[in-house]
Amino acid sequence: MEKIYRWQSTGLQAGEKLVGIESFIKDKRRKKDILVMGHVVCGYPSFEENFSALEIMEDAGVDLVELQFPFSEPSADGPLFVKANEMSIKSGTTVNMCFEFMSKVTKRFSFKVLMMGYYNTIFQLGEEAFLSRLKDSGGEGYIIPDLPVEEATKLHTLSRDLDLDPIILMTQTSSDDRLKKLGESSRGMVYAVARKGVTGSKTTMDESIDSLISRCRANTSVPLGVGFGISSKSDLDFLKGKADVAIIGTAALQAWETSHANGYKNFFESLQIS
Amino acid sequence: MDIFDFSDGREGYYGEYGGVFLPEILHETIEELLQCFRECKSDPGFWQEYESVLQSYSGRPTPITYLENLSRHLGGAQIYVKRDDLNHTGSHKVNNVVGQGLLCKRLGKKRVIAETGAGQHGFATATMAAKFGYDCRIYMGAVDVARQRPNVFWMENLGAEVISVEDGQKTLKDAVNECMRDWVTNMSDTHYILGTACGPHPFPEMVSWFQSIIGKEARKQLLELTGNLPDRVYACVGGGSNAMGIFQGFMEDPSVELIGCEAGGKGVGSYMHSARLAYDDAKVGVAQGYKTYFLQNDDGNMSETHSVAAGLDYIGINPIFSYLWEQGKVRFEAATDEEVKEALKLVMRTEGLIPALETTHGFVTAIKEAPTLGKNEIILINQSGRGDKDIFTIADALNDSKWKKFIDGKAQDYRLERN
């Protein structure tokens, strides 16, 4: 079992060794003020287009990517991702195809890959089978928005043995007691949800984000990603020095929807990541 | 056996079914709801107020009717019907809605949202919201909006905003997803009035508790009327709230057999149905906040469901039933669309009753089994709703030429009015 390391904003102490996402982020943060995590919905618009999107992200200096496995009831997602999930399933995307795609992606690119999806996908496969497929496909961890920590005990224990990271969400509505409990389960990185609601609409970067970040910080030592409504360089600038990772979802897909690969490229370039 | 005693198990679990599978952002909201519900459940004054509102507003207790003609016609068991169709708004849905409306006052919330399939739950919610002074928004799948226009008309005229949901299969499950999305955004002033005994804990327990009023009344009334308990109790099962309601009156009576009737749609092997337990097509999964049997594929994506009755057209079943079924405490059967149409005609002609298409699923199974029982045996059917709302669907099904002519005439009038 690895030791729990305390981390300060100054970065890793010399000689410290961490595994998984946590070490990756801390290492990179020595050279970068803020990392960026991108997102694609597997199979939407198509796996080929996913791949082009990922090439653009790699070139732009994106550090981590969530590969969302489509689910028929994406109740935590906003309209654009709902449509993406639905269209992907309609076009025949299966869980198996998503894992195969993940293998291809982790071999080809330098960014780290997380699985994002809903719990039923894991439940149907079986927790152990899911984790071993994830490991074999080169994934580093997973984000499951509809799996509260109370229901995740076994999955989290199994993950630890495989050095896979369960990314836990912390939110503005979480009480201090709840954040403490979430903090105790956190590994790899924590996903701070910047506002109420579903994915999609723009979030105003203001004191409420500062307060969310400091409440999260007080309850976990792992790196902090902030997501939901992050869409511009100024959002990234706002988060610099406060969070470790800016998580970008809908804004990028929006760019692809309106102007495809070119628009996507412009969008990521405008973020001036590296 | 108290299925709601969680002291030696996990809170909110019935065997391996139930639980809370919600986004983290709703954690405090669902805790607050659970807390408030526990307070209401342990406060006798709350139940008294609940009963008295239903009495003055909805005509409770609803009576039991003896179906003498149908019993004679079938030549077997004596058939009795619990008349929850006589409620205000025409179905049992109003019980749960009034209960949650009163609870919402204690929560101090000003706005309510609800999903609806047949429109009965939405209709009842809109009515209650008007009476109690809540802002009200109803989510309804576009397919259901198209087939249940009369209820949409009433909801809108009662002051509710009806949102037609265009995602997914555009039916009940998609309306539930939209409610979840609204709730994760507006939880601070909004209560989600889930319409059936599904979803995350405490909804299955809470909705069952409010609906238990049906079974409490029915047991007492039937004993007064016949001196006996029923041998079998039948109820249709969508999410399972009316069935939980009537069954709870007889859970402690080992001689009473409980039969849940699901939507067989186009039948076994058609994959065009909503029978989770009666057919072999569903398996255990997690969606819409809870664990139960769902109609889904190997990847865990939900299957398309079908029923002539919008209120039964749903992927999952209340987790309490998954458990009771496994324990052999409730038997599940399915009725097909065709059988439902035939049974509806028979019940209308012999008894002058017009059960809702949902409800008629319970009648189908009872009608099949009544002749196999003795004349001294008693059957009780829960008439969860009345069929007036289904006039368009039923007229279609019966291919009523005079109705079609009437609609055609109306359409022409409207066209002239526009020009």
Ligand SMILES: Cc1ncc(COP(=O)(O)O)c(C=O)c1O
């Ligand atoms: C009249 C009627 N009965 C039954 C149902 C099914 O719901 P449940 O199984 O929760 O009783 C509905 C749902 O809309 C309904 O309108």
